[in-house]
Amino acid sequence: MRNEPDDDTRFSGLAPIDGPAPPAGDPPKRRLPFRWFWPMLAGAAIAFVLRLAFSGAPGHGYSAMLGTFIFLAPALCGAVTVYVAERIERRSWTYYLVAPWLSTALFVLGTLFVFIEGLICAIVVVPVFAVMGSLGGFAMGLVCRVTNWPKPALYSFAVLPLVLGAIEPQFPNPERLSSTARTLFIAAPPERVWHEINNAGAIRPEELGDAWAYRIGVPMPVSGVTQETPEGRVRMVRWQKQVHFEELVIEWEPARHVRWRYRFAPDSFPAGALDDHVMIGGHYFDLRESGYTLVPRDGGTELRLDVSWRVSTRFNWYADRLAQFLLGDFSEHILRFYKARSEATATADAHTGPMIRP
Known part of the structure; x- marks a missing residue:
């Protein structure tokens, strides 16, 4: 009875193409320096070329x-990484999963280096890229181990994004509407808190803390002042990097409740202020409404902030969770800002008399 060949014999056709073994006594072949690095560089390079191809306008x-x-x-980045690595020598299953993390990281750094991507997009997309890179690397490793056609499979994989990139925009993106709310107690009367909300001027960076949105590059608020206009009350907002927009007041109960919807102009976000892909009010993301509710309690004020938004992507399951985290954290820092200002001015009023302007 004939014995079945073992795995090394059966898949020898996929082994690295190094030629026949040198005769005994021959000097060993010189190998390329940094051989461990070339597969990662190849994967990052092909993904970078694909990014250049995907430079279309939003929508x-x-x-x-x-x-x-x-x-x-x-996924293609991870697949190319593993394919090139397998051409050098057989790799482990762990390598298939982990090596693409480095190649996708190199890809993202490359796009930052040549200013194709901004810091915000680069940071938020890294977790997705790492997972998809591992899946692509694992799939290519499986192909290399159990088939005799890794190269045709890689070619097919490389063509697939180019085909689907032209087809996908023909179908509208799913839309998801979400909201978050945060509450904080402030040791100041509602009238004082109300004043600070509608007259937040000369905001200093140290007053806002280190919210994650600021850490990844979102400009910090500079001022937010409610004004009377011919169309009604409008809160004029300014951020760093010359960002400016308006909040149209749609509910107004002095010292109790205010709610507004956002209005963005074509020049609200100058070039470089935010990444084009995460532009507020854009094709993929929009802030819808925000509102403050003030409730007298225990000699102070319970201040609640509600924020709602829209995401419209093929990966809303990820984009919405990211928005939940960033906007929830942002809301907490804004509430702390109003708490600090309200309590400081309330203390000053107790010593010098009320200074709240009408």
């Missing part, structure tokens, strides 16, 4: 925010 073909790019670019 159009070959946009970098298409699910096709977000999922398949890092």
Whole structure:
């Protein structure tokens, strides 16, 4: 009875193409320096080329925010990494999963280096890229181990994003509406808190803390002042980097409740202020409404902040959770800002008399 060949014999056709073994006594072949690095560089390079192809405008073909790019670019990066590595020598299953993390990281750093991507997008997309890179690397490792056609499989994988990148925009993105709320007690009367909300001027960075949104590059608020205009009350907001927009007041109960909806102008976000892909009021993300509710309690005020938004992507399951985290954290820091200002001025009023302007 004939014995079955073992795995090394059966898949020898996939082994690295190094030629026949040198005769005994021959000097060993010189190998390329940093051989461990070349597979990662190859994976990052092919993903970078794909990013150049996906430079379309938001909502159009070959946009970098298409699910096709977000999922398949890092997967292709991982697949190329493993394919090149297998051409050098057989790798482990762990390598298939872990090596793509480095190649996708190199890819993201490359896009930052040449200013294709901004810091905000780069930071928020890294977890997705790492997971998809591992899946692509694992799939290519499986192909290399159990088939005789790793190269055709890689070619097919490389063509797939180019085909789907033209088809996906023909179908509208799913839309998800969400909201978050935070509450904080302030040791100041509602009238004082109300004044601070509608007259927040000359905001200093140290007053806002280190919210995660600021850490990844979102400009900090500079002022937010409610004004009377011919169309009604409008809160004029300014952020760093010359960002400016308006909040149209739609509910107004002095010292009790205020709610507004956002209005953004074409020049609200100057070039470089935010990444184009996460532009507020844009194709993929929008702030809808915010509101403050003031409730007298225990000699002070319970201040509640509600924020609602929209995300419209092929990966809303991720984008919405990210928005929940960032906007929830942002809301907590804003409430602390109003708490600090209200309590400080309330203490000053206790010594010098009320200074609240009408």
